[in-house]
Structures are given as C-alpha cells and as structure tokens.
Amino acid sequence: MKVYDFTKGEVIDIKKLLEDRAPTSYGDYETIVANIIKNVKDKGNSAILDYTTEFDKVTLTPTSMKVTSEEIREAYDLVDEKLITVIKKAKERVYAFHAKQKQYSWFDTEEDGSIMGQKITPLERVGVYVPGGKAVYTSSVIMDVVPALVAGVKEIVITTPPDSTGNINPQILVAADICGIENIYKMGGAQAIAALAFGTETIKKVDKIVGPGNIFVALAKKAVYGHVSIDSIAGPSEVLVIADETSNPKYIAADLLSQAEHDELASSVLITTSQAVAEKVKAEIERQTAYLKRKDIISASLNNYGVTIIVDSLKDAVTISNEIAPEHLEICTKNPFELMPYIKNAGAIFLGNYTPEPLGDYMAGPNHVLPTNATAKFFSPLSVDDFIKKSSITFFGRDALKALSDDVIYFAESEALDAHANSIKVRFEND
Amino acid sequence: MKVYDFTKGEVIDIKKLLEDRAPTSYGDYETIVANIIKNVKDKGNSAILDYTTEFDKVTLTPTSMKVTSEEIREAYDLVDEKLITVIKKAKERVYAFHAKQKQYSWFDTEEDGSIMGQKITPLERVGVYVPGGKAVYTSSVIMDVVPALVAGVKEIVITTPPDSTGNINPQILVAADICGIENIYKMGGAQAIAALAFGTETIKKVDKIVGPGNIFVALAKKAVYGHVSIDSIAGPSEVLVIADETSNPKYIAADLLSQAEHDELASSVLITTSQAVAEKVKAEIERQTAYLKRKDIISASLNNYGVTIIVDSLKDAVTISNEIAPEHLEICTKNPFELMPYIKNAGAIFLGNYTPEPLGDYMAGPNHVLPTNATAKFFSPLSVDDFIKKSSITFFGRDALKALSDDVIYFAESEALDAHANSIKVRFEND
Numbered sequence: 071m072k073v074y075d076f077t078k079g080e081v082i083d084i085k086k087l088l089e090d091r092a093p094t095s096y097g098d099y100e101t102i103v104a105n106i107i108k109n110v111k112d113k114g115n116s117a118i119l120d121y122t123t124e125f126d127k128v129t130l131t132p133t134s135m136k137v138t139s140e141e142i143r144e145a146y147d148l149v150d151e152k153l154i155t156v157i158k159k160a161k162e163r164v165y166a167f168h169a170k171q172k173q174y175s176w177f178d179t180e181e182d183g184s185i186m187g188q189k190i191t192p193l194e195r196v197g198v199y200v201p202g203g204k205a206v207y208t209s210s211v212i213m214d215v216v217p218a219l220v221a222g223v224k225e226i227v228i229t230t231p232p233d234s235t236g237n238i239n240p241q242i243l244v245a246a247d248i249c250g251i252e253n254i255y256k257m258g259g260a261q262a263i264a265a266l267a268f269g270t271e272t273i274k275k276v277d278k279i280v281g282p283g284n285i286f287v288a289l290a291k292k293a294v295y296g297h298v299s300i301d302s303i304a305g306p307s308e309v310l311v312i313a314d315e316t317s318n319p320k321y322i323a324a325d326l327l328s329q330a331e332h333d334e335l336a337s338s339v340l341i342t343t344s345q346a347v348a349e350k351v352k353a354e355i356e357r358q359t360a361y362l363k364r365k366d367i368i369s370a371s372l373n374n375y376g377v378t379i380i381v382d383s384l385k386d387a388v389t390i391s392n393e394i395a396p397e398h399l400e401i402c403t404k405n406p407f408e409l410m411p412y413i414k415n416a417g418a419i420f421l422g423n424y425t426p427e428p429l430g431d432y433m434a435g436p437n438h439v440l441p442t443n444a445t446a447k448f449f450s451p452l453s454v455d456d457f458i459k460k461s462s463i464t465f466f467g468r469d470a471l472k473a474l475s476d477d478v479i480y481f482a483e484s485e486a487l488d489a490h491a492n493s494i495k496v497r498f499e500n501d
Numbered sequence: 502m503k504v505y506d507f508t509k510g511e512v513i514d515i516k517k518l519l520e521d522r523a524p525t526s527y528g529d530y531e532t533i534v535a536n537i538i539k540n541v542k543d544k545g546n547s548a549i550l551d552y553t554t555e556f557d558k559v560t561l562t563p564t565s566m567k568v569t570s571e572e573i574r575e576a577y578d579l580v581d582e583k584l585i586t587v588i589k590k591a592k593e594r595v596y597a598f599h600a601k602q603k604q605y606s607w608f609d610t611e612e613d614g615s616i617m618g619q620k621i622t623p624l625e626r627v628g629v630y631v632p633g634g635k636a637v638y639t640s641s642v643i644m645d646v647v648p649a650l651v652a653g654v655k656e657i658v659i660t661t662p663p664d665s666t667g668n669i670n671p672q673i674l675v676a677a678d679i680c681g682i683e684n685i686y687k688m689g690g691a692q693a694i695a696a697l698a699f700g701t702e703t704i705k706k707v708d709k710i711v712g713p714g715n716i717f718v719a720l721a722k723k724a725v726y727g728h729v730s731i732d733s734i735a736g737p738s739e740v741l742v743i744a745d746e747t748s749n750p751k752y753i754a755a756d757l758l759s760q761a762e763h764d765e766l767a768s769s770v771l772i773t774t775s776q777a778v779a780e781k782v783k784a785e786i787e788r789q790t791a792y793l794k795r796k797d798i799i800s801a802s803l804n805n806y807g808v809t810i811i812v813d814s815l816k817d818a819v820t821i822s823n824e825i826a827p828e829h830l831e832i833c834t835k836n837p838f839e840l841m842p843y844i845k846n847a848g849a850i851f852l853g854n855y856t857p858e859p860l861g862d863y864m865a866g867p868n869h870v871l872p873t874n875a876t877a878k879f880f881s882p883l884s885v886d887d888f889i890k891k892s893s894i895t896f897f898g899r900d901a902l903k904a905l906s907d908d909v910i911y912f913a914e915s916e917a918l919d920a921h922a923n924s925i926k927v928r929f930e931n932d
Binding site: 184206325406462477 | 583598601733754755759761762794795830841855856861866871872876877881882886893896897899902908911912917918921926927928
C-alpha cells in the first residue's frame, strides 16, 4: 500500500489508477457473447443445454435444468442450523430496511377539476443471476431478491450455473428458499442472460435482470439492455476510508483488508489528515495480513490498487473522495456526521468506528449491490425503485382542457404539428 | 388502418408488428459511431469542429461553438410574443408537476442506537441533447431540462446541431433561456454525445445525457452508457386508444392522427368493444386526414402500423394493451377510472374524452419523454428521479455492532471471506 503525502507535494492521479481497472475493450469476448445470445434466441433450451455441457461440464435436460423441491429440502440438511438462522435474520433485516423505500402511487387534484399523478406498478417478472464458481454468493441472493419482493414482483426467477455434478451450492438454495423463490434454473453465463432476456420453451422472458457475474455475464447484460432492463454492471469493488488523528488504525486496517480480499482488482484507499495514523495503519495491515487466509489476493490487491493519501484537512479528504466516488465510504473521524453532508458521490456511507463495511455486506439492512468504478456519481444502490415502474396519469374535464386549448394549439403549430393542434380543435369546433 | 375483429376470430400479432419497427442490427452505423467517439476522445474540440464542418456544413471555432448571450437576446426578437408566453406557461406547469416528484433524504433510528437511511444528492452536471433538422423541439427542451432543475442539478448544458449558417432555431434558444440554461453548444450527432461523455478542452464531462436524437445519437448514447448515465433510448412513438360504445369517434380519430403525423414508423392502435365506433373512427380518419398538412406521413404511418382491433370486452382490451405496453394510452370509455387500476404497462395514461395526448405533449405537466417500444414494462417516464442519485447511510454504535457481530462473522466465514470476519473481530478482541 503506497503512501502519498499530498501535504509534501506528492501526487497520484488516483482516479485514473482506479479507472484503469475497467477494461476498455472486450474484443473477442463481445463476439462470443453475441453468438451465444443469437444461438439461445434461435434454438432455446437446446442451445442452453449445449452450453451447459460445454462450460459447466454437465449434461442436463429441460426438466433437470430446474431445481426440484426435493433438492431444496436436501439443501437444508447440508447447511448448518446456525447459518440458516443467520440467513433468515439477514433477510428480515434487509427486508425491514427496504420496506422503507417503498414508493406509492400518488395524484393531485387542481381547482379546474383536473387530476394528475403517478401510478406505481411492480415489474412482473425478474431474473436474478447468481454466480457459480468457487465463491459462494449467499448474501447476494438476499440483496438481489428482497428489494424485488418488497416492490411486489410476483415472479422472481434465479439462474445459477451448476457444478460438474449438476448441483447448486446448498447455501444458495437455502437462501433462495428463505426468500420464497420457487423457480431456480441451473444455467449460467451469457446463455442464462439470453434465456432470461428472450425466453425459451420453458423459461419466461423477464422484464429485468439483476445480479453480478463474470465478464460474459456482464457483456451479455449490456447486450440485452433495452430488450429488458438491467441493474448497473458491477465493476471491481472498492472502499475508501477517511480518517483523522482520532481514528483507530487497527479497525481501519481490518476494513481495508476486508475489501482487498475480494479480488486482485479490488481497491482500498485511506485518506487521512494524520501521518501517525497512516503509519500505524500500515503496520496493522502487515500484522493482520499475516494471519488472514486470502493473504495472496490481499497483497496483490494492495500492491496494485491500495493507496494511502495524507492531506492537510478533512475538507481535502472529502474533495478527493467525491472525485473518486467510491462504492463504499467509511468516515472514521471524530465527528463523522459533520462530514456526511459534504459527501456527494458514494454508494454506501458508513459512519463511525463501529460501522465496518462488512456489517453492510451482510446484516445491517441497506443493499450491498452498489455502484462501482466512479458510477456513484450517477447511479444508486440497488433498491425497491429498481423493481417498479411509473405511469403518469392525466385526467382533464372539458372546462379544464378548454382553458388550455389555445396554448396547446399554438405550441403544436409552432412545432409544425397540425394534427396535434387538430386533436384539440375537434373537441371545441362547435362551441 | 386495418381492422381485425377478434370477436370473429381474426388475429394479428400486434406486439410483433410493433416490435419489428425497432431495427435489430445497426451494422455500419455502430462502427461509424465508435470511430466518432474515439476521435472526440483523442482530439477533443478539433474533432468536433471537423465533424460540424462535415455534417452540419458550417465551420465554427471553439469560441463560436458556444451560443452567446447576444444570440439569445436576438432569438427573443425572432420568436413571437404569444409563443414566448406559452413556453413560459408550459414551463411553469411542467415545473409544478415535477416538483411533486421530489424525493428527500431520510433516515430511521432503531432502539439499539443505530441509524440507517438514504441520502439524496442531485447529479452535478447534465447534458441535454436537442435534435436539429426540420422539426423544432421546443417542448423537448422544457421536458428534458425541468426535471433536472427540480432535482437541483447545478450545471445543465444543452447541445444542438447548428444549421448551415451556424445558427440555432430561436425557439430552442428562447425555451432554453426560459429554463435558465446558460451553456448551449452548437454541436450535434455522435460527436456531441462523445463530448458530453468524455469532456473536451472547453466542454466539461457530464454525469448524465438525456434527450432524443437520430440513429447516430441513439447509438452513441448506448455506447457511452456506463461512463455516464443516459435516459432510455427513444424508439418510434405510439398511441393506443381503448374505446367503448360511448366514445367519440371524432376525438379518437383526431388523437390517432396526431400520433401518426410524427413519422412513418409511428403507430396508432385503437382497441374497441364497438363495431360501430370502429367504423365511425375509420370514416373520421379519412375525413380529417384530408385537411391535415402532414397527410403523406400520416397515411404511411397508418398503413404500416395503424391497427383497429375489435374485442368482446374491455377486459380483453386491457389485456392486449398490457401486452403492447404503449408509450401513450388513452382510455376513452364511459368510466375510464374503472379500467385504470388494471393497466400495468403504459408510459402515460390519459383518461376520458377531454384528455387528448397532445395536451400531455405540451401543457398538462407530466413529462412527454416516455418509454417506447414496449419498454413501459420496465422503464418509466423521465422524472426528477433521473437526476438524483442515492447513497445509503449506516451508523452503528459499539453495542449495536456487538449484538450483530456473531452473525456477521458467521455469515462472512460461510462465504470464505475471513478478512470480512476479521474486521468485526478486531473491534471486540479485548472484550
């Protein structure tokens, strides 16, 4: 983790460093993904099953592609009792937070008798992608599914790649079941995204696809965007910690390390006004890394994208943080709430010494699906908003329309749209 | 306008008919657009000015690319007084409606002392694209800019292609000025989108780009999505009218025609339970088309994508409408509010005989930028929501964290992320 002392004129373009993590060209991958999508569109299930054989090394049928209720029952036996309780508790807490995001249809009436408003309708069908591979994404299931449940989405489908014996990690199945999901399909990669976007003989087209995935999944999601809606495309994860001289170096080091263990592209940034804290964090990182299991990934990540910056003031720290627009921001200063109003760009803001980012990953309540790679400048955490759509509502009576009729006609004619003007005129031509 | 009597077993896959309007492949255009974007990224202003010379047939400089306050003053002299008043009134009405969409930061406190919530922050910079060419998009300026104003966006920039004399339509300039926009750049096409997405020597990178445009603009917006946010990509416009035996054929015909005049890809659909109304609408369409200026476009549009469907019941009409997910839906039945709750997918819903769609295009208040091409299944009208982003807020004290510490540790370890578990453990290791 390199240290740059801005107060001594050292500089680093950290924004550029982080942005460079995002590949600028996907080259061949895009062609591969386009072909997979086309094949699934043309051939449906048979294309999916072929890809499952090819990529996941297991041959399924249209029937065995779907997880049975027996498999779910068996999964409960394979997951330990305590974890089941924790998953249930996490789901409850995440549900309670997201319930507060719920939006309602509204209307307003005017004195001229007109009514205008907004009707909220949940999306009808949503597909949740859960990655396979070595990592287990139990918490992802909760974070992706619960906002859709709160929104009132009736059909939620999970797809996830099977292992080479045709099975799904039992934790995933248990989490899905706790969230009430009945339709789980054993398919992964771009082929699963294509199936959700266009439908097959057995899989219904969905309205929106959410969930993280590898490069094939990400490119497939981008390719089908417009046919369906998608959540934002997840990039490498990042945390930024703002610290002053009162901050606890041990805690900060631990939080930076928890980010670094995700993968070698993850980024951990510390911005502090205290030279002493910077030094102590560095020592703590060395001490703690030594006993952590994923120390190789952590070291690679910290070497590549771990940066400590020493600044003159917390104001400077906030300015840099706003430029970076981190996915996770921890404010570990004496008075974290004093800085919070100045934070413009951050996916999730964790305040104080006892709000470590991993709390938010699992149990706090707010969503852990957050905008990465500086997109917190314009994107938001996954929320109930992602699973509803709005229709505007307008009702005018004769008098209300008449009062505006000249204006509409005049405006329409100024845009040379006389059939627009005509639609007002025909209503009053006998007046 | 072809008639299909579903009650007599006639069928048409109207959803497919409408979907086929969306081009499935953009072929060469994509390469052209990718090159333009790359050039603007590499060469900034000079690339833009070259494209302006090539496409807009006028040579500008980095200075003359920007509209001056003098040009705006002159524009007021070129637009008639009454239209200026109408534009102001439209802006006020649109502002009043959108002000009701404003969302606020919120938090909730728990008995354990924790605080969780959501901070709302307006986007910092937004670019609005206004098309050039023969049509005049005065109302688009209002509809694209006002929600951003309500959201609190501080920097709003308009770009629009100049004519071959280097001028911008004065109505556009007046509308922009009425909305308080100071920065208007004379640039169009994919090069304008690239400039907004990546910035140049004089144009600052924005966070979001909104506004309609031709195929080059649409493809460029899709290409830069992720670097910046965009509104949804506009497809051909459409209206669907649901009518019963009480509906007024003259009004319905006029409203269908107002949609058809947009362009030859526009679609006008009537679904009615009344054979008699269907026939009378047909006669009215012929009668009214005869005196409308854009009759050639209207005829082409109605021939291609104009459809009347006769159904047994209003329930059937709603089912078909929900399948089509029209951009604009007019419910012209005896009791339109009775049907409204069953509408799941529609950009804007107009209720009753005196709420013609053109009212919503200009003066009512709700936005006229709406999801097209069946995307009302998952997208919403342009709104204040498009110009804010959210950051989740979490604060836990020591006791609150401790109460959840075992759960977080257990969950993290189940996902094999022991540095995550460690970040909790270090906080309590001396307890």
